[in-house]
Amino acid sequence: MTPGTTRRLDLVGALTAGGRSSRFGTDKALARLEGRTLLEHVAASLEDRPLRLLVAPPGRYALPGWRPVPDTRPGDGPLAALEAALLAAERHMGPGWVAFAGVDLPRLTPAYWALLAGARTPEARSVLTLDAAGRAQPLGALYHTDLLLHVTALLDGGERRLRLAARDAVTLPHEAATRVSPQALHNVNTPADLAALEAGTEQ
Numbered sequence: 001m002t003p004g005t006t007r008r009l010d011l012v013g014a015l016t017a018g019g020r021s022s023r024f025g026t027d028k029a030l031a032r033l034e035g036r037t038l039l040e041h042v043a044a045s046l047e048d049r050p051l052r053l054l055v056a057p058p059g060r061y062a063l064p065g066w067r068p069v070p071d072t073r074p075g076d077g078p079l080a081a082l083e084a085a086l087l088a089a090e091r092h093m094g095p096g097w098v099a100f101a102g103v104d105l106p107r108l109t110p111a112y113w114a115l116l117a118g119a120r121t122p123e124a125r126s127v128l129t130l131d132a133a134g135r136a137q138p139l140g141a142l143y144h145t146d147l148l149l150h151v152t153a154l155l156d157g158g159e160r161r162l163r164l165a166a167r168d169a170v171t172l173p174h175e176a177a178t179r180v181s182p183q184a185l186h187n188v189n190t191p192a193d194l195a196a197l198e199a200g201t202e203q
C-alpha cells in the first residue's frame with residue numbers, strides 16, 4: 001500500500017450477529033437507538049464495502065445488500081464467527097482484509113474504519129483499537145484472511161476467546177479512534193449500556 005493512502009474500498013465488511021443477548025434480555029441486534037436498530041447502525045458504518053457479510057443463523061435477520069453467512073460452528077461465539085467471515089471473504093474476494101464488527105457497537109462509523117484501514121502496514125495482519133482502559137478491542141477491528149489457519153487451530157483446540165485471534169497487530173490509541181468516532185467502542189451488553197449511550201453519559 002502506498003503510504004498515506006487508505007484504500008477503504010478493499011475491506012470486506014463482516015457483521016457478526018449470532019449471539020444470545022443473554023445479558024441484554026432480548027435480542028440486542030433489534031434494540032432501537034435514535035430510530036434505528038443497533039444492527040442497522042453498525043451496518044451503516046460498513047455500507048460502502050464491496051462485499052458485506054452477515055454472520056448469523058440463517059433467516060434471523062433481513063439486511064438488504066448483505067450476504068448471509070452461516071456460522072461454521074453455530075453457537076461457539078465470535079471467534080467462530082470470525083472464522084466463518086474470513087472463510088467467506090477469501091472465497092468471494094481472495095486474500096485480503098476484513099472489517100469485523102459486532103451488533104453491539106452502534107457508534108462505529110465509516111471514519112472509524114477508514115482510520116483502521118489507514119493504519120495497516122505491509123507486515124500487519126490485524127488492526128485493533130485500545131479501549132479507555134488500554135485493552136485492545138477485538139470487535140471493531142481488522143483481520144487479514146492470512147489469520148484463518150491460526151483462528152481454526154485455536155477453535156479446534158477448544159479456544160473461544162476472540163482476543164486471541166489477533167496476530168502481528170497494529171494497535172491504535174483510544175483517543176485516535178474516539179476523535180473520529182465518538183463512543184466508537186461503547187459496547188452494548190445490557191439495557192443500562194444502551195440507556196447510557198442514549199443519555200450521552202458514556203465515552
Ligand SMILES: Nc1nc2c(ncn2[C@@H]2O[C@H](COP(=O)(O)OP(=O)(O)OP(=O)(O)O)[C@@H](O)[C@H]2O)c(=O)[nH]1
Binds near residue numbers: 074
Ligand atoms: N455469528 C455469531 N455471532 C456471535 C456468536 N456469539 C456472539 N456473537 C456476536 O458477537 C458479538 C459480541 O458478542 P456478545 O457481546 O458476547 O453478545 P451475545 O453473546 O449476544 O451476548 P451475551 O449472551 O450477553 O454474552 C455480538 O454481535 C453477537 O451477536 C456466535 O456464536 N455466532
Ligand SMILES: [Mg+2]
Binds near residue numbers: 104187
Ligand atoms: Mg458485547
